[in-house]
Amino acid sequence: MMDREDRKANFHRLLSVESCSSDVSSDSCEYYQTEIFGLLPSSQAHRPHADAVTHDPDETFGTNTVSWNPSVPLRALPVCLQGKRDIRERQHLRRRSIGSWDSWRRSQQTARRRLKEDVGGALSGLLPWRHTIHKIEGQFGVGVKAYFVFLRYLLCLNLLYCVIIAGSVLAPTLVFRQNSGLQSPPLGYKDIFVGSGVLENSPVFHSFYTRGSLDLDCINTPLLFLLGMISVLFLSIIMVVRRTVVGYKHSWLTGNRFSSNLSYKVFCGWDFSIQDSQAASLKQNFIRNELKMDLEEQTFNERVQRRSLRLWVRLIFLRVFLNFLVLVLLGSAFALIYYTIFLSQTESVSLMLEYLPPITMATINYILPHIFNKVSEFEDYSLTIQLNLTLIRSIFLKLASLGIYLFSLRSPANHKICRENAFGKEMYKLTIFNFLECFFNAFFVAYPRTFLVERFPSSSLAQILGKKQFEIPFNVLDLVNSQTVTWVGVFYCPLLPAISALRLMILFHLKKFTVMRCCVPAQRMFRTASSSVLFHFMLLLGLAMSVVTLVVNINRFVPGGCGPFQDRDVFNVTSVCLKTLPEPVQNTIRYISSEAFAIALILAEVVILTSYVSRGRANRKAIERLKDMLVMCSSDKRFLVKQHSTITRRQLRTR
Secondary structure: OOOHOOOOOOOOOOOOOOOOOOOOOOOOOOOOOOOHHHOOOHHOHHHHHHHHHOOHHHHHHOOOOOOOOOOOHHHHOOOHHHHHHHHHHHHHHHHHHHOOHHHHHHHHHHHHHHHHHHHHHHHHHHHOOOOHHHHHHHHHHHHHHHHHHHHHHHHHHHHHHHHHHHHHHHHHHHHHHOOOOOOOOOOOOHHHHOOOOOHHHHHOOHHOOOOOOOEEEEEHHHHHHHHHHHHHHHHHHHHHHHHHHHHHHHHHOOOOOOOOOOOHHHHHHOOOOOOOOOHHHHHHHHHHHHHHHHHHHHHHHHHHHHOOOHHHHHHHHHHHHHOOOOOHHHHHHHHHHHHHHHHHOOOOOOEEEEEEEHHHHHHHHHHHHHHHHHHHOOOOOHHHHHHHHHHHHHHHHHHHHHHHHHHHHOOOOOOOHHHHHHHHHHHHHHHHHHHHHHHHHHHHHHHHHHHHHHHHHOOHHHHHHHHHOOOOHHHHHHHHHHHHHHHHOOOOOHHHHHHHHHHHHHHHHHHHHHHHHHHOOOOOOOOOOOHHHHHHHHHHHHHHHHHHHHHHHHHHHOOOOOHHHOOOOOOOHHHHHHOOOOOHHHHHHHHHHOOOHHHHHHHHHHHHHHHHEEEEEHHHHHHHHHHHHHHHHHHHHHHHHHHHHHHHHHHHHOO
């Protein structure tokens, strides 16, 4: 026993980048089974009911019972059923001794808490495919789940766009539109894929939204159209920036500064309220995937620490060469895309030539990301960094390919053709082709491969192919690319968000079929915190690209064509409405749109951002100091417990 008392071990705590010099005392970390240790405040704070109790003596019922906090429901307290009944009885006795005002205030607080829980549960229950995504998470890990959550987020975003466009653009145009009396041609097979014929004169495209009987000074079709499109883009900026910032904050908190204990996941990770065997199997798979990720990261960190200087130099030269190879492949891909666009515009028009640039872009965007994935494996990064590098290179490929495609679109030679409709048709074709590509990949590539492996497992081809794994980076890039196309074309194809929403609904079931029927769980797992932030950051890049494209096209398409802006410029559509407003309102609007207000707004933003950055740095330093204080307090208390135990044993021996 005396040897155990003299034995010493180090206390460890998680050190972040800002605090690397915390000196902790090397006291004994063995827990002595003494009564005083269980009464220490530090020991009480680490118990499960620490968050649900209060230390207010007025709220404590009895000496050896759990304290009751009115803001915490009884079912959340870690006590037995009889203990909860005792607390409830003491709660009623306590309410009789307090005033009516305090009793009413506490009852209202409990009612508000329950209402908040009920509303939150109802809203979470409205999310589509909740149980399906939970099942996918248990079988294939949080990485595949992140893809489906991202797809659901884009679906909700497009449905919100549909509501805005239907209320501000489509409904007023349908009600107040004047019938032109023109007969629309019948819908042909080619029109569905190209957007010509009857679709060209339908609400799908820009030319349908002309001035009708709704032609007041401040309420007219062009102004409502412009406000609707600005609302869509402004809402997109708010939603995407918010998700990116929240995700970055979460990844910063759970990044390299956060590491949970493996013993906690093994012994405390199980949910004992599970009664279904299928739910138990999903929970087991989830815990196993978490342990695989932790072990993979620990193995990689140990291998990095054992690298010599010679290996580091060789690895740096190899990474430089591989990045040069990536640049060569990107340049060749861009040249090929530009050539196919030039070929499709010079030759005779046919359905195959109409889709030649999208087919070329889809082929390149399918082959090169797989090459980038193999290249990242030779660079010897961690699995999460490999995924992020592949995503960055592939999104640059996809957005640059789309940018070259948009830049190469020329105005039609026939000036009788609506140029806005021509641009909207190109975005319509890209959306339809993205759907056809996903459908073809699911039923003509993934399923035949799975059928071959399951039906003829002993064949050499089946052994070479094997069942595929769900490639998260490439599927996410397809979502980002299609959403960017939606943002680029919504001004010239207002019903494109509705088409995208329908495509995403079908795509979810296609991907669900592909994952559950044709894929196997990945052998190597990765963290999705930083990757989810990268998903939304790529969306932000696509949104910025769509805004730039819209501004360029508005300046390129001279007024006098078709659609709601036939007789005036897009930027001057509000001038007539402004002239009818009172003089103070006009002066206020002019000041808001002037350079002086812009400078004041920028200065205010700089001050606000500086204050938030300073507050964040101060909070980080305070957190580090509190961590050091906790370590020292814990070591002091353990030292006192050790001394008390030694003195107690000596007294017992003396007696």
